[in-house]
Amino acid sequence: MSSHAFGAFISVERSTAAGSHELPEAPQKAVPRTYHSVPHTPDIELDNIQWGTKLNGQTKSGTATPSGTQTPRVPNDLEMSRQVTPIVEDEGVDALQSFSNPPINRFRMLTVCLLNFTNGLSDSAPGALIPYIEKYYNIGYAIVALIFVTNAIGFISAAFIVDALRAKVGRARSLMTAQTFMLLGYIAIVCTPPFPVVIVSFFLLGFGMAINLALGNTFAANLQNGTTMLGAMHGSYGLGGTIGPLIATAMASSGGLIWSRYYLLPLSMSAIMIVQAGWSFWNYEKDSDHSLLTNIERTASQAQNGGISNQFADMAKTFRSKTVILGALFIFAYQGAEVSISGWVISFLIATRNGDPSRVGYVTAGFWAGVTLGRFVLSHPAHKIGEKLFVYGMIIGAGVFELLVWFVPNIIGDAVALSIVGLLLGPIYPCATHIFSRLISRKDQVSSMSIISAFGSSGGAVAPFTTGILAQAAGTFVLHPIAIGLFCVMTASWFSLPSIRKRTE
Numbered sequence: 001m002s003s004h005a006f007g008a009f010i011s012v013e014r015s016t017a018a019g020s021h022e023l024p025e026a027p028q029k030a031v032p033r034t035y036h037s038v039p040h041t042p043d044i045e046l047d048n049i050q051w052g053t054k055l056n057g058q059t060k061s062g063t064a065t066p067s068g069t070q071t072p073r074v075p076n077d078l079e080m081s082r083q084v085t086p087i088v089e090d091e092g093v094d095a096l097q098s099f100s101n102p103p104i105n106r107f108r109m110l111t112v113c114l115l116n117f118t119n120g121l122s123d124s125a126p127g128a129l130i131p132y133i134e135k136y137y138n139i140g141y142a143i144v145a146l147i148f149v150t151n152a153i154g155f156i157s158a159a160f161i162v163d164a165l166r167a168k169v170g171r172a173r174s175l176m177t178a179q180t181f182m183l184l185g186y187i188a189i190v191c192t193p194p195f196p197v198v199i200v201s202f203f204l205l206g207f208g209m210a211i212n213l214a215l216g217n218t219f220a221a222n223l224q225n226g227t228t229m230l231g232a233m234h235g236s237y238g239l240g241g242t243i244g245p246l247i248a249t250a251m252a253s254s255g256g257l258i259w260s261r262y263y264l265l266p267l268s269m270s271a272i273m274i275v276q277a278g279w280s281f282w283n284y285e286k287d288s289d290h291s292l293l294t295n296i297e298r299t300a301s302q303a304q305n306g307g308i309s310n311q312f313a314d315m316a317k318t319f320r321s322k323t324v325i326l327g328a329l330f331i332f333a334y335q336g337a338e339v340s341i342s343g344w345v346i347s348f349l350i351a352t353r354n355g356d357p358s359r360v361g362y363v364t365a366g367f368w369a370g371v372t373l374g375r376f377v378l379s380h381p382a383h384k385i386g387e388k389l390f391v392y393g394m395i396i397g398a399g400v401f402e403l404l405v406w407f408v409p410n411i412i413g414d415a416v417a418l419s420i421v422g423l424l425l426g427p428i429y430p431c432a433t434h435i436f437s438r439l440i441s442r443k444d445q446v447s448s449m450s451i452i453s454a455f456g457s458s459g460g461a462v463a464p465f466t467t468g469i470l471a472q473a474a475g476t477f478v479l480h481p482i483a484i485g486l487f488c489v490m491t492a493s494w495f496s497l498p499s500i501r502k503r504t505e
Contacts (some may be wrong), residue, residue: 002208097223099224104280107280109223114276115277121244122209126148130144130347132252148339148343148465149462151202151206152462154203154208155454156452156455159451172281173278175277176278177211181204182208185204185205185208187262189263191260210457214453218235218445227240231380233374238373238374239370240372241367241371243365245365245368247441248291249361298329321440322438323436326497333493335458335460336486337490340467341479342478344468345358346361347474349411363415365420366418371423378394392494395490395494397420399484400485401420401421401424470482
């Protein structure tokens with residue numbers, strides 16, 4: 001081939017000056033590469049590509065991070081011309097916190113356990129004190145049952161503000177606020193005021209309990225091995241429930257103390273927990289700054305700070321969740337059965353089994369001892385077996401032993417059977433809470449769990465109040481069919497829960 005044939009492709013370098021050369025120019029396109037059968041798209045400029053937060057050593061500021069002997073990439077490197085999925089800072093997946101990481105979590109876990117211990121001291125006492133309250137105020141079952149109603153109203157009222165309160169003032173101040181409300185309620189009760197004031201005081205107790213319960217559930221459920229952590233937390237509630245009736249019965253039956261003096265004990269605990277909760281959770285948001293849960297909570301807080309309309313929109317969205325509705329129904333039935341049994345079984349034993357109030361008052365302690373043992377001992381096996389299947393077995397077993405309490409005319413046999421009912425009911429709450437936390441996205445957990453706790457715990461008022469009304473008309477035996485009916489509601493709502501999905505956040 002002749003050298004002239006290359007003339008169209010090669011330009012000869014010309015020396016313009018001694019020792020200097022001119023760089024060759026790029027050749028002109030001889031034929032335009034335009035295909036009429038293919039739609040034409042404009043050229044993509046590499047400089048316009050949006051780069052992620054951190055990509056192969058290139059940071060937002062444009063400075064390269066050391067990478068050994070490899071030359072740092074730059075945005076107009078041809079090898080980097082493919083589109084890159086952006087990396088969003090707040091959407092990264094971090095490892096769950098554990099009981100000991102960070103170390104302050106040990107004290108935070110102790111705090112939520114002590115908070116629930118105080119709740120147990122408070123909730124278990126009315127069952128043993130109802131006979132003495134009736135005698136002191138000269139009232140019947142239907143009137144004294146109003147304390148359960150106002151307690152539930154307090155729970156429901158807190159559901160609408162707990163998430164906004166946490167977003168506004170933080171977890172530590174929210175817990176301190178909750179304990180302050182409870183402290184005010186206990187102070188009023190200790191003064192043995194007229195019964196209408198006692199009813200209002202139980203509203204304050206329910207309001208404060210709902211806040212610390214929702215925040216405690218969310219904290220424990222999102223630690224590693226959440227079922228065991230929840231078991232410890234709610235086992236502490238059972239421990240308080242065991243000790244409460246023992247002390248309440250001993251104090252009230254002695255004849256030297258008024259029934260209301262028992263509440264000096266939870267009053268003292270609430271005063272201590274204001275300081276403990278504030279200290280342990282004070283830097284919670286700062287310590288968890290890089291955790292997934294806190295990042296999502298921060299996003300939710302920013303949305304809530306946008307206005308009241310956003311808060312109501314988020315609340316409406318939560319109410320449309322099938323898991324939240326079924327979860328609230330399940331806890332409604334569970335709390336209704338638990339509080340009805342502990343609150344009215346003493347009256348049943350006195351009225352139907354002719355028991356001595358100074359002796360049968362301790363039967364409630366056996367029930368709560370079973371609840372405590374179940375939560376501490378059976379929560380871990382439940383995690384191994386599978387919470388969904390485990391709960392079915394516990395509900396069926398509790399129903400069988402509740403029938404024994406109903407039909408076996410022996411106080412000792414009833415007391416033993418009632419303790420086993422408590423043992424089987426004990427692990428159900430932590431297992432259910434763990435399942436709910438897995439079915440609900442983390443950004444909705446605080447609001448959703450507060451609604452489940454609040455509306456669910458209203459069962460702890462509706463069922464005992466209904467039991468009191470029916471007991472006034474028909475007799476205290478109505479406790480047992482009501483409890484068994486609630487067990488059936490638990491089974492139906494548990495069966496209707498959605499399947500557990502794999503966590504993607």
